[in-house]
Amino acid sequence: MQERAAGVSVGKLSLTAFRSYDQLRLGVDRRPVVLTGSNGAGKTNLLEALSCLSPGRGLRGARLTDLGKRGAAAPWAVAAEVDTIDGPIRIGTSADPESVGDRRTVRIDGGTARGPAALAEVFSMIWLTPAMDGLFRESSSSRRRFFDRLVFAHDPLHARRLGAYERAMRERARLLKEGRRDPAWLSALEETMAETGIAVAAARRDLADRLSPVLAEGIAPFPGAGLTLEGSLETWIAEMPAVDAEQRFRDSLEASRPRDAEAGGAAEGPHRTDLAVVHRETGMEAYLCSTGQQKSLVIALLLAAARLEARRRPPVLLFDDVVAHLDESHRTALFSTVLELGLQAWMTGTDDDLFRPLAAEAQMFHIGDGQARRHEFV
Numbered sequence: 076m077q078e079r080a081a082g083v084s085v086g087k088l089s090l091t092a093f094r095s096y097d098q099l100r101l102g103v104d105r106r107p108v109v110l111t112g113s114n115g116a117g118k119t120n121l122l123e124a125l126s127c128l129s130p131g132r133g134l135r136g137a138r139l140t141d142l143g144k145r146g147a148a149a150p151w152a153v154a155a156e157v158d159t160i161d162g163p164i165r166i167g168t169s170a171d172p173e174s175v176g177d178r179r180t181v182r183i184d185g186g187t188a189r190g191p192a193a194l195a196e197v198f199s200m201i202w203l204t205p206a207m208d209g210l211f212r213e214s215s216s217s218r219r220r221f222f223d224r225l226v227f228a229h230d231p232l233h234a235r236r237l238g239a240y241e242r243a244m245r246e247r248a249r250l251l252k253e254g255r256r257d258p259a260w261l262s263a264l265e266e267t268m269a270e271t272g273i274a275v276a277a278a279r280r281d282l283a284d285r286l287s288p289v290l291a292e293g294i295a296p297f298p299g300a301g302l303t304l305e306g307s308l309e310t311w312i313a314e315m316p317a318v319d320a321e322q323r324f325r326d327s328l329e330a331s332r333p334r335d336a337e338a339g340g341a342a343e344g345p346h347r348t349d350l351a352v353v354h355r356e357t358g359m360e361a362y363l364c365s366t367g368q369q370k371s372l373v374i375a376l377l378l379a380a381a382r383l384e385a386r387r388r389p390p391v392l393l394f395d396d397v398v399a400h401l402d403e404s405h406r407t408a409l410f411s412t413v414l415e416l417g418l419q420a421w422m423t424g425t426d427d428d429l430f431r432p433l434a435a436e437a438q439m440f441h442i443g444d445g446q447a448r449r450h451e452f453v
């Protein structure tokens with residue numbers, strides 16, 4: 076029997092006018108949660124609702140305006156009671172009635188938080204979806220988003236710093252585009268970018284350093300892997316103290332104003348970092364690996380991060396439609412890792428039988444008709 080001493084889990088979940096759901100209430104404990112149902116039943120929608128309890132756009136990367144139930148009068152809302160190391164905390168997020176754009180309101184224990192980044196300070200959530208199989212063939216921004224989510228789990232302030240960096244960068248880009256060369260204003264924004272940017276790079280590096288030995292080992296039959304962060308900031312923080320790296324970045328921003336005014340964004344910065352992954356056994360770069368190997372590598376990365384954080388800041392795991400795409404040995408390893416780490420994992424699939432090995436350990440629900448019904452294996 077695995078120990079479940081320290082743990083973080085979602086206890087109660089409620090959805091209002093979210094995607095296909097009118098109103099859903101679900102009570103679970105910290106054991107794994109299995110959601111099965113036919114295609115289109117609402118399994119992914121439910122995991123997506125959970126993923127909105129963390130910063131960013133959720134596991135579909137959807138626009139907030141798509142989250143509301145079509146035709147519903149009420150604004151969408153997701154609320155949960157989360158058991159954290161510091162006790163139970165109520166959190167919630169909903170469409171922002173004041174805003175026509177892509178904004179949402181976040182509440183933590185009854186108070187309005189300044190933004191979604193605050194959710195990462197309460198607890199963390201990491202997920203895997205079939206779309207992530209293509210991670211190593213996609214743009215570097217997908218890999219950065221994937222890795223940053225792991226850093227959210229590792230460092231509760233990372234989301235806030237990343238948000239501050241991106242806001243300052245957008246503001247600077249707007250000034251440059253409008254041709255407003257107000258040097259004091261630009262310098263102030265570049266100061267913020269340098270400070271938060273170097274902190275973002277340092278947090279990513281800290282995770283990469285700690286993750287590397289866990290990742291190298293692998294969780295058989297998932298492969299061992301090597302991981303490197305690549306970018307100018309990564310070079311600078313490796314070569315000089317953080318204050319010097321900040322100065323170096325500030326100088327680079329100032330020098331690239333004319334170029335950035337033309338091209339937008341910023342020539343250098345943590346928004347340009349890429350993640351290079353190597354399949355350890357074959358020495359092959361991940362993007363050259365077979366589709367199956369790439370899928371295994373993504374899961375290996377995620378499980379390594381889960382293992383690393385399990386005793387520190389245990390994340391909640393969301394595996395959408397992952398289990399059905401694994402062969403039996405990988406499926407068994409995934410289940411046993413989840414159980415061994417004692418993390419709350421939410422897993423979806425169409426086929427009950429695939430989850431039979433978890434029957435004694437998991438809470439099973441059938442999803443259908445906008446409801447979740449508890450069931451047991453017979």
Ligand SMILES: Nc1ncnc2c1ncn2[C@@H]1O[C@H](COP(=O)(O)OP(=O)(O)O)[C@@H](O)[C@H]1O
Nearest residue numbers: 094095114115116117118119120141143144145
């Ligand atoms: N904003 C929305 N309002 C109402 N229904 C939606 C909305 N977005 C998606 N849906 C519906 O949700 C269903 C898909 O649910 P999903 O959770 O992806 O199913 P699955 O159980 O296969 O994972 C589809 O039938 C889709 O039409």
Ligand SMILES: [Mg+2]
Nearest residue numbers: 118119120396
């Ligand atoms: Mg689905």
